[in-house]
Amino acid sequence: MILSIESSCDDSSIAITRTSDAKLLYHKKISQELEHSIYGGVVPELAARLHAKALPDILEETKDFFSELKAIAVTHEPGLSVSLVEGVSMAKALVVALNIPLIAINHLKGHIYSLFIDKPKSVFPLGVLLVSGGHTQVLHVRDFGNIQVLASTLDDSFGESFDKVAKMLGLAYPGGPIVEQYAKSGDERAFAFTIPMQGPRLDFSYSGLKNQVRLATSQAGVLDDKTKSDICASFQRVACEHLLQKLDKIFKLHQLSDFAIVGGASANAYLRAKVQTLTSKHNICLHVSQLEYCSDNAAMIGRCAIEAYKLGDFVSIDDIRVNPKMHF
Numbered sequence: 001m002i003l004s005i006e007s008s009c010d011d012s013s014i015a016i017t018r019t020s021d022a023k024l025l026y027h028k029k030i031s032q033e034l035e036h037s038i039y040g041g042v043v044p045e046l047a048a049r050l051h052a053k054a055l056p057d058i059l060e061e062t063k064d065f066f067s068e069l070k071a072i073a074v075t076h077e078p079g080l081s082v083s084l085v086e087g088v089s090m091a092k093a094l095v096v097a098l099n100i101p102l103i104a105i106n107h108l109k110g111h112i113y114s115l116f117i118d119k120p121k122s123v124f125p126l127g128v129l130l131v132s133g134g135h136t137q138v139l140h141v142r143d144f145g146n147i148q149v150l151a152s153t154l155d156d157s158f159g160e161s162f163d164k165v166a167k168m169l170g171l172a173y174p175g176g177p178i179v180e181q182y183a184k185s186g187d188e189r190a191f192a193f194t195i196p197m198q199g200p201r202l203d204f205s206y207s208g209l210k211n212q213v214r215l216a217t218s219q220a221g222v223l224d225d226k227t228k229s230d231i232c233a234s235f236q237r238v239a240c241e242h243l244l245q246k247l248d249k250i251f252k253l254h255q256l257s258d259f260a261i262v263g264g265a266s267a268n269a270y271l272r273a274k275v276q277t278l279t280s281k282h283n284i285c286l287h288v289s290q291l292e293y294c295s296d297n298a299a300m301i302g303r304c305a306i307e308a309y310k311l312g313d314f315v316s317i318d319d320i321r322v323n324p325k326m327h328f
């Protein structure tokens, strides 16, 4: 069994995964959303202190598995440095105490493996749309170690733009699920936001759309619930349409038979439905993670670590580094 730790942002999570068949034997996550929401975003120093409290509390529940552990896996990149350090320190202490190997896992790769939690086999090659709070990328994943970037955002990420729009409208953090909720009762054509970067380039950009929303919000005056819903619906339609336009180009350029959406924002039902329609048009099979594993969690880190374990991809406690800014 592998014990995995995730603490890259504002979720403290630990999982136990069986190496033989990828079965998830234990998983717990303590989210810090409530503590950060009053500040309208994640406060790094607070996040680190909350990890320092939550991780040992969760670890205590896994003591019965200790004698059967074969390795400890931990997210070491990318993320908030002070948050990553909490998980990495715990992982180092555990490998010293239990005398077993240490595995360093890339958080983004972890999101990809959220697709295969509880599944012994993975599906590759795979096109992947990664939409989280920190990243918006389309990847071509040939296997565990072979990942090519097909498109990336030039500025804000997809999830981050939902968080910022929520903040402008006086809604809570994280903004994604709340904006999606408001959008359900809104008119998605009420505000004529323009779709960013409609030229041939494959990059994404969300800062211009964010500014369009800011302007509309200030011009709308008093923001009643109907106006908020209309802004959310119009923003969500354009934010997703931007992704879809680029995906359509990518599907024409690359012969993909399998495609997946992963990351916290892949929980968005509107986005899922739109990507499903597009992949069906291109005869591509769409894969998505279970909703509970879209946002940050240690189960995906454990599932990814099985592949590293099979390859003997271990790191010493002296060599493991936290790498906050890493991107593919």
Ligand code: KG4
Binding pocket: 009, 131, 132, 133, 134, 135, 158, 159, 160, 162, 163, 174, 175, 176, 177, 180, 263, 264, 265, 266, 267, 268, 269, 294, 295, 296
């Ligand atoms: O993957 P994740 O949990 O953390 C990072 O690695 O960043 O993603 C969190 C991001 C936040 O920006 C959040 O607002 C967004 O995912 N998100 C959503 C939805 N649920 C979460 N964005 C749009 N629609 C959603 N339903």
Ligand code: ZN
Binding pocket: 107, 111, 132, 133, 263, 264, 295, 296
């Ligand atoms: Zn994430």
